[in-house]
Amino acid sequence: MTATRPTRRQFVTTAAAGASASLFPRPLLAQGSQPRIVVVGGGFAGATAARFLKRADPRLDVTLVEPNPIFAACPFSNEVIAGLRDMRAQLFGYDRIAAAGVAVVHQAATAVDGRARSVTLGNGTKLGYERLILAPGSDLRFDALPGYDEGAAERMPHAWKAGDQTLLLRRQLEAMEDGGTVVMALPALPYRCPPASYERASLIAYYLKTRKPRSKLVVLDAKDTFSMQRLFENAWQELYPNLEWVPVSSGGNPTSVDAAAMTVSSDFDTYKAAVANIIPPQKAGRIAELAGTADRTGWCPVDPVTFESHLAPGIHVLGDAAIAGAVPKSAFAANAVAKICAAAVAKLVFGERPAPPKFVNTCYSLAAPDYGFSIVGVYHPVNGQWLEVEGAGGVSPADAPRMFRSQEAKFANGWFNAITSEIFG
Amino acid sequence: MVAAMQAYRGGQRPATVMDRIAKGFSDDEIKAIAAWFAAQR
Ligand SMILES: Cc1cc2nc3c(=O)[nH]c(=O)nc-3n(C[C@H](O)[C@H](O)[C@H](O)COP(=O)(O)OP(=O)(O)OC[C@H]3O[C@@H](n4cnc5c(N)ncnc54)[C@H](O)[C@@H]3O)c2cc1C
Ligand code: HEM
Numbered sequence A: 001m002t003a004t005r006p007t008r009r010q011f012v013t014t015a016a017a018g019a020s021a022s023l024f025p026r027p028l029l030a031q032g033s034q035p036r037i038v039v040v041g042g043g044f045a046g047a048t049a050a051r052f053l054k055r056a057d058p059r060l061d062v063t064l065v066e067p068n069p070i071f072a073a074c075p076f077s078n079e080v081i082a083g084l085r086d087m088r089a090q091l092f093g094y095d096r097i098a099a100a101g102v103a104v105v106h107q108a109a110t111a112v113d114g115r116a117r118s119v120t121l122g123n124g125t126k127l128g129y130e131r132l133i134l135a136p137g138s139d140l141r142f143d144a145l146p147g148y149d150e151g152a153a154e155r156m157p158h159a160w161k162a163g164d165q166t167l168l169l170r171r172q173l174e175a176m177e178d179g180g181t182v183v184m185a186l187p188a189l190p191y192r193c194p195p196a197s198y199e200r201a202s203l204i205a206y207y208l209k210t211r212k213p214r215s216k217l218v219v220l221d222a223k224d225t226f227s228m229q230r231l232f233e234n235a236w237q238e239l240y241p242n243l244e245w246v247p248v249s250s251g252g253n254p255t256s257v258d259a260a261a262m263t264v265s266s267d268f269d270t271y272k273a274a275v276a277n278i279i280p281p282q283k284a285g286r287i288a289e290l291a292g293t294a295d296r297t298g299w300c301p302v303d304p305v306t307f308e309s310h311l312a313p314g315i316h317v318l319g320d321a322a323i324a325g326a327v328p329k330s331a332f333a334a335n336a337v338a339k340i341c342a343a344a345v346a347k348l349v350f351g352e353r354p355a356p357p358k359f360v361n362t363c364y365s366l367a368a369p370d371y372g373f374s375i376v377g378v379y380h381p382v383n384g385q386w387l388e389v390e391g392a393g394g395v396s397p398a399d400a401p402r403m404f405r406s407q408e409a410k411f412a413n414g415w416f417n418a419i420t421s422e423i424f425g
Numbered sequence B: 001m002v003a004a005m006q007a008y009r010g011g012q013r014p015a016t017v018m019d020r021i022a023k024g025f026s027d028d029e030i031k032a033i034a035a036w037f038a039a040q041r
Helices: A008-017 A026-030 A044-056 A077-081 A095-099 A164-175 A194-211 A229-239 A286-290 A331-348 A402-424 B002-010 B018-022 B027-040
Strands: A036-040 A061-065 A070-072 A091-093 A103-105 A109-113 A118-121 A126-128 A131-134 A138-140 A181-186 A216-221 A243-246 A254-258 A263-266 A270-272 A275-278 A282-284 A315-317 A359-368 A371-382 A385-388
Touching: A036 A044, A036 A126, A044 A061, A044 A095, A044 A331, A044 A402, A077 A164, A077 A194, A091 A402, A095 A103, A095 A402, A109 A286, A131 A331, A164 A275, A181 A194, A181 A254, A181 A270, A194 A216, A194 A229, A194 A243, A194 A359, A229 A243, A229 A359, A229 A371, A254 A275, A282 A286, A331 A359, A331 A402, A359 A402, A371 A402, A371 B018, B002 B018, B002 B027
Parallel strands: A036 A061, A036 A131, A061 A103, A131 A315, A181 A216, A181 A275, A216 A243
Antiparallel strands: A070 A091, A109 A118, A118 A126, A138 A282, A254 A263, A263 A270, A359 A371, A371 A385
């Protein structure tokens, strides 16, 4: 094989062969260079992938592209909002990932050229790659709920990306006078971690009950049913007479907001809010769309073994941004699929076949600080689709004693500490 | 570890989540996981 760059004609023929993705990098490797893998996004999926690529094969030249020097984790940010946890417990740096041999570049990726196999960064630098992994998380759609744009989010926080938005919602709840109504608006599926929206409702209700006893919470929901519903509803009945959940069938579908008037409208009614938490519809992070990996739904279809995009060969998509059958949009799953993808990519760049994967997802939710429950799924690929293993998984028992709930709340904390120290520690 | 996983799967070992997790794995898979852990030491 010669070392010359392929001509345009060669590009066309390899693409036409339908296997360009795995064949193309090999000539570069034949020259003895290290395979270059670029990972975009240093969240649960991307940071895990970068670290595990290096662990899978130290010969890989791994670059992690992430604009923020500090990562703010979403799991447990609902506790920050409810005043139960310090924001500092959510923040993680990239030093240990760099120490593991990953080149960490604090820039945003602004463009991807899938043909030239190069990523452009905010400062104009171009990074070449043999394989690109995109893990940009979810983006909020500011064109979906009338009245809710980026400006409105400064008055009516979404707090669906952790950081300033989390603290803004926290401060608004703290500053609210006792007696004010808090209004939450929840979108239809799919979106980042739906159980977290009911956890948030629970913990805001907990805060109101303990600190603003004359206030109440109205939850306007674009859904009629949700995961762990029975467990949440039991907890609400037991603990939170101040929480009113309004499903679609009762007119709860959020239809518009007016940030200046602080009102939220649903199919049936308009609510005046002292504090409004609007969780808008979502889509894959913008760079996934720019790279041509997102389909009309706004999310990215991928292969279940390698997480390679169905739309753009040589580009893998992980975490919230991907749609992969039954795989949930959780930090737990983002971390698990990143390990699967890292193992697969470490094989693919050397022309080897990846092993068939299988993984577990466990999402914990807190209805109160000492009241936790969980949903488990075990996932495997069947005929090119991620499915749940039948007979496994499921939710915590509905009739368990309070002791069981406090144990799960403790294990939830343990899970967060374990996953964040695996990735960032 | 193999014994613990099998007991979780059969519901003989008290659990919050491990019973639901263990049910997703066959004997062979459990043995493979245990062998991997043993090799890490
Ligand atoms: C309130 C709340 C509570 C949650 N609780 C839980 C929970 O208890 N358990 C659980 O498992 N999950 C939970 N989740 C879900 C979890 O946070 C997400 O599923 C998870 O963060 C997805 O990981 P990711 O890597 O895809 O995205 P993220 O973790 O969001 O990471 C994406 C990263 O990509 C970076 N990025 C984006 N665009 C670019 C670009 N162009 N160039 C470079 N970098 C870019 C971003 O800066 C970010 O750091 C919760 C979510 C919320 C909102
Ligand atoms: C296939 C993967 C896994 C294996 C092989 C495994 C193995 C085990 C074993 C052997 C024990 C018993 C420990 C002891 O008694 O000393 C245990 C307990 C436990 N594990 Fe796992 N584990 C797995 C995945 C998970 C996951 C994904 C979670 C969730 C976050 C989890 C949470 C727990 C908890 C909470 C316990 C205590 C028992 C309970 O309450 O269910 N494990 N696990």
